[in-house]
Amino acid sequence: MSTTTRSGCNWMTRRRERTKDVESSPGRCVPASGTALPPPVPPATEKQREVPKLRPLLRRLWKVAAPYWSSEDKVQARIRLAVVFALTLATTGISVGFNFLGRDFYNALSDKNQKQFTKQLLYYLAAFAGGIPIFVLRYYARQTLSLRWRAWMTKHYMDRYLSNQAFYKIQSQSMIDNPDQRIVDDLNSFTGTALSFTVTIFDAVIDLISFSNILFSIYPPLFAVLFVYSIGGTAISIYLGKNLVSLNFMQEKKEADFRYGLVRVRENAESIAFYSGEANEMQLLLQRFTSAFKNMSKLLICSRNVDFFTSWYIYLVQILPAAVVAPMYFSGKIGFGVINQSTSAFNHILDDFSLIVYEIQAISAFAAVINRLGEFDDLLDRSKSERHSDLSEGISLIYSNVKSLPEPESNGSIPIERQEKLVDIEHLTVETPSGTALVRNLSLVINKNEHLLVTGPSGSGKTSLLRAMCGLWSTGKGKIIFHVKDGEDNQPSISSGVVVLDVDTGSDKYGELGRPSNRNYEGIFFLPQKPYMVLGTLRQQLLYPTWAEDAISTADGTKPTGSLPFLKQAPKSEHTSEKPSKPTTEDLIQVLEDVRLGNLLSRFSSLDTSNDWSSVLSLGEQQRLAFARLLLSKPKLVLLDESTSALDEANEAHLYQQVEKAGITYISVGHRRTLYDFHKKNLLISTVDPSSAEHNWSIDSIDREASCNL
Numbered sequence: 282m283s284t285t286t287r288s289g290c291n292w293m294t295r296r297r298e299r300t301k302d303v304e305s306s307p308g309r310c311v312p313a314s315g316t317a318l319p320p321p322v323p324p325a326t327e328k329q330r331e332v333p334k335l336r337p338l339l340r341r342l343w344k345v346a347a348p349y350w351s352s353e354d355k356v357q358a359r360i361r362l363a364v365v366f367a368l369t370l371a372t373t374g375i376s377v378g379f380n381f382l383g384r385d386f387y388n389a390l391s392d393k394n395q396k397q398f399t400k401q402l403l404y405y406l407a408a409f410a411g412g413i414p415i416f417v418l419r420y421y422a423r424q425t426l427s428l429r430w431r432a433w434m435t436k437h438y439m440d441r442y443l444s445n446q447a448f449y450k451i452q453s454q455s456m457i458d459n460p461d462q463r464i465v466d467d468l469n470s471f472t473g474t475a476l477s478f479t480v481t482i483f484d485a486v487i488d489l490i491s492f493s494n495i496l497f498s499i500y501p502p503l504f505a506v507l508f509v510y511s512i513g514g515t516a517i518s519i520y521l522g523k524n525l526v527s528l529n530f531m532q533e534k535k536e537a538d539f540r541y542g543l544v545r546v547r548e549n550a551e552s553i554a555f556y557s558g559e560a561n562e563m564q565l566l567l568q569r570f571t572s573a574f575k576n577m578s579k580l581l582i583c584s585r586n587v588d589f590f591t592s593w594y595i596y597l598v599q600i601l602p603a604a605v606v607a608p609m610y611f612s613g614k615i616g617f618g619v620i621n622q623s624t625s626a627f628n629h630i631l632d633d634f635s636l637i638v639y640e641i642q643a644i645s646a647f648a649a650v651i652n653r654l655g656e657f658d659d660l661l662d663r664s665k666s667e668r669h670s671d672l673s674e675g676i677s678l679i680y681s682n683v684k685s686l687p688e689p690e691s692n693g694s695i696p697i698e699r700q701e702k703l704v705d706i707e708h709l710t711v712e713t714p715s716g717t718a719l720v721r722n723l724s725l726v727i728n729k730n731e732h733l734l735v736t737g738p739s740g741s742g743k744t745s746l747l748r749a750m751c752g753l754w755s756t757g758k759g760k761i762i763f764h765v766k767d768g769e770d771n772q773p774s775i776s777s778g779v780v781v782l783d784v785d786t787g788s789d790k791y792g793e794l795g796r797p798s799n800r801n802y803e804g805i806f807f808l809p810q811k812p813y814m815v816l817g818t819l820r821q822q823l824l825y826p827t828w829a830e831d832a833i834s835t836a837d838g839t840k841p842t843g844s845l846p847f848l849k850q851a852p853k854s855e856h857t858s859e860k861p862s863k864p865t866t867e868d869l870i871q872v873l874e875d876v877r878l879g880n881l882l883s884r885f886s887s888l889d890t891s892n893d894w895s896s897v898l899s900l901g902e903q904q905r906l907a908f909a910r911l912l913l914s915k916p917k918l919v920l921l922d923e924s925t926s927a928l929d930e931a932n933e934a935h936l937y938q939q940v941e942k943a944g945i946t947y948i949s950v951g952h953r954r955t956l957y958d959f960h961k962k963n964l965l966i967s968t969v970d971p972s973s974a975e976h977n978w979s980i981d982s983i984d985r986e987a988s989c990n991l
């Protein structure tokens with residue numbers, strides 16, 4: 282309600298009102314707010330920060346802001362925006378009313394007309410009573426629209442981040458810094474600030490039109506002086522504040538890097554404690570904080586210079602309107618109230634013309650947010666378009682349907698050439714994302730129950746072969762054909778790296794996700810050496826990832842209720858019909874027994890107990906839990922990457938027996954001699970010799986008896 286009587290000292294009040302949203306947004310680095318935020322950038326990015334160009338900035342602003350207004354929530358969004366504009370108009374009308382009320386109020390005072398004065402006082406009080414709710418409602422309407430916009434954008438960005446393994450590529454190739462900060466803080470700040478600025482600009486235009494008339498009718502030259510003054514002020518503030526955008530950008534990055542460092546200490550608490558690495562951690566964290574501190578110091582200096590100017594700019598003209606119209610008052614041409622009215626109108630118009638001067642710090646912080654989100658948005662779009670790239674490039678993954686089982690010979694055996702083929706690898710060359718060859722020209726067939734052990738020196742590319750088989754890496758060439766899908770449809774789906782297309786129609790078979798959202802629906806499962814433990818209950822651990830949507834819970838273990846306002850009905854997964862039926866509680870208890878983890882039930886009282894499982898379970902227990910997931914999901918093929926490395930030999934043998942009993946064919950990567958007992962073939966990968974073009978692998982049958990004697 283700073284707009285009541287705009288006497289000179291009300292300018293500051295109004296100015297603060299405008300910047301409030303920007304400054305109070307969590308994570309902004311505007312020095313005035315005292316809050317700042319987080320995460321990491323590749324080295325090149327620091328250079329790009331130097332010259333913020335207006336045109337690319339506006340293009341990014343449009344690209345980031347526009348999608349919501351034509352989304353599924355567009356009707357609500359537009360109605361709510363119209364309400365905000367209507368309330369803004371109403372508040373401007375109220376301000377104009379107050380301007381006239383003020384004039385009459387002070388005229389009554391100077392005329393010593395008590396009756397008139399009491400009347401004006403009552404008008405004033407009535408106007409306050411009616412006007413205040415409009416101001417409050419305008420703020421509330423804007424905030425709720427901002428929240429809704431943020432919710433939509435958060436889902437929009439998370440959808441793309443978790444699609445097509447974009448999160449994996451961003452992380453493993455260090456493509457941009459701190460995507461989590463961009464989703465949490467930058468989006469929040471973006472929606473709040475964008476709306477706030479839109480309303481401010483709209484407000485300023487209406488305000489300008491409304492008060493220009495008043496000022497013009499009092500003394501036209503005052504209007505001209507004000508115009509020249511504000512244009513000059515805007516030019517100087519842009520010049521002084523030109524470094525603020527890049528400094529704000531870097532501040533966000535450095536704060537996020539520091540916060541990420543602290544998160545890593547929390548995540549790796551035990552390892553750091555075992556190493557007694559506290560001093561090192563302290564040094565690394567201090568380095569990160571010092572970097573943020575130094576940047577913040579530069580930011581403060583830049584802001585101080587801008588503030589010097591802005592303060593002069595604001596206070597220098599405070600007495601100008603009164604000084605200019607005072608002669609008219611003394612000559613009796615105008616009443617005392619007109620002095621107040623002209624000062625109020627002058628200040629309104631000055632505010633409107635001086636938007637950039639007043640908001641320069643908030644604008645530069647906002648520009649940094651636009652740049653961070655625009656960069657992220659471009660990257661996610663690129664990741665999405667990559668799946669439609671040329672299928673002839675990179676490694677092709679082909680998911681083919683299982684043909685009916687071959688008829689056995691009269692003696693009951695199935696000849697090798699007619700055995701059920703599960704994987705067919707043709708002329709496969711696997712390279713790292715940077716192009717170093719790891720496996721050359723591999724051709725290999727894996728039949729059902731023909732368990733394969735992949736061995737070789739450390740760093741030779743064993744895990745990378747599994748990465749290629751899972752579609753995580755597509756660099757290289759050749760084909761990997763999986764014959765693991767159930768169903769009648771005889772059209773295979775092809776994935777070139779991350780692209781999964783229907784070969785006949787060329788259409789995207791997997792919708793938004795671009796590849797199977799869950800590889801297990803294709804009959805393939807993967808177990809890493811260090812199992813991933815989700816936040817939640819023991820039941821949720823077991824159901825992950827096949828029944829992940831049934832297992833959503835918040836960090837404190839409670840199930841969230843309700844859904845986002847614009848989500849009418851969650852779309853049904855395309856794979857619902859292919860998903861194995863959900864295990865019952867009895868199944869879960871049984872599988873825990875099968876992997877020798879039955880004691881967990883008594884230890885943690887029930888399946889629905891929440892815990893930080895990666896901390897309370899030993900690595901061997903976590904590996905057994907991962908095998909329980911595998912047994913529940915019953916895929917046709919599993920890729921095991923040293924997934925029994927933390928287990929004793931008895932438990933390792935027991936788990937392999939369980940997997941074999943379940944009819945699951947496995948491909949294991951490992952170094953331990955004991956593994957030979959459970960496999961039929963051995964693929965030996967040797968380190969690539971850069972001077973030779975020869976293939977670097979060999980394959981042999983494993984003689985179980987011979988291996989037992991080793």
Ligand SMILES: Nc1ncnc2c1ncn2[C@@H]1O[C@H](COP(=O)(O)OP(=O)(O)OP(=O)(O)O)[C@@H](O)[C@H]1O
Binds near residue numbers: 737745
């Ligand atoms: N994201 C990456 N970008 C570039 N090179 C990578 C990347 N990840 C791994 N590498 C390199 O690829 C090579 C093969 O790695 P891989 O993990 O496949 O080895 P491995 O045979 O499984 O080793 P180990 O037995 O030690 O687990 C290594 O030299 C590794 O440094």
